[in-house]
Amino acid sequence: MNARGWIAGAAVSLALAAGAAPALSAEVEHRTDYSIRLAGLPVATASFSSLFKGDRYSISGSLHSAGLADIFARTQGTTSVSGIVSRDRLRATSYSVTYRSGKRGRAIDVTFRNGNVTHASMVPARNKPANWVPVSRADLRSVLDPISGLIIPAGGRICPKTLPIFDGESRLDLRLTSKGTKSFATDGFAGEVVVCGIRFIPKSGYKKGREDVEYLRSLSTMEIWFAKADAANVYAPVYVRIPTKLGPVTVSATRFGG
Helix, strand or coil: CCHHHHHHHHHHHHHHHHCCCCCCCCCEEEEEEEEEEECCEEEEEEEEEEEEECCEEEEEEEEEECCCHHHHCCEEEEEEEEEEECCCCEEEEEEEEEEEECCEEEEEEEEEECCEEEEEEEECCCCCCCCEECCCCHHHCCCECCCHHHCEECCCCCCCEEEEEECCCCEEEEEEEEEEEEEEEEECEEEEEEEEEEEEEEEECEECCCHHHHHHHHCCCCEEEEEEECCCCEEEEEEEEECCCCCCEEEEEEECCC
16 A cells, blocks of 8 residues: 555545445436546546446446546556445445556455455455555454445435445545535536545555555545435535645546436
């Protein structure tokens, strides 16, 4: 885990989560597009499609770098997640992501059962240093994938809330705190959104003492905004802001439903 990698990964995951707008009755297909920017300049675009039928859901997405490719390296990736819509959250049964950044690429697959990880693989495997914080069995219980975990059924708390996330390599908590509401408008949506502060708390699956991880841990100004998808009766992210030393990374929905 490193700051650039986690920030890019977080941006992708948050964008993916915002793409999901489930309906719990008839089959519904939903597409959403996103812009990812660094200091106001475009670095990536993303498109995602979700399909919901009854209590089952599946989400697929793709991301491509654009604009300032030299800063993040040319990046492209795809992801998919499927699972069951329960009363208080979306519970994945499978999650996968394949990405390439520059000359490096990885494929991650995770299988869940009742919120617990039953299998996780990464190809190629990472060479772990001596000060690597290993992921324990306890870390793999009652966790969420980074996409479904950010979709919150209406009626439940949005923030404050702590989201226990496992992304296939690292176990972390995302701690949300209430910061009120704001107005937000994009293609397919206009209205009030719920604003949460977000703190990054690494638990395991990272190099202990690494400067960029500690930088992320220290940040207190990250924000995530949730909008309600009325047809789905859920809240999903439409805007994320992550400060970096190069300027803020923002993920903003350019289309949300509609």
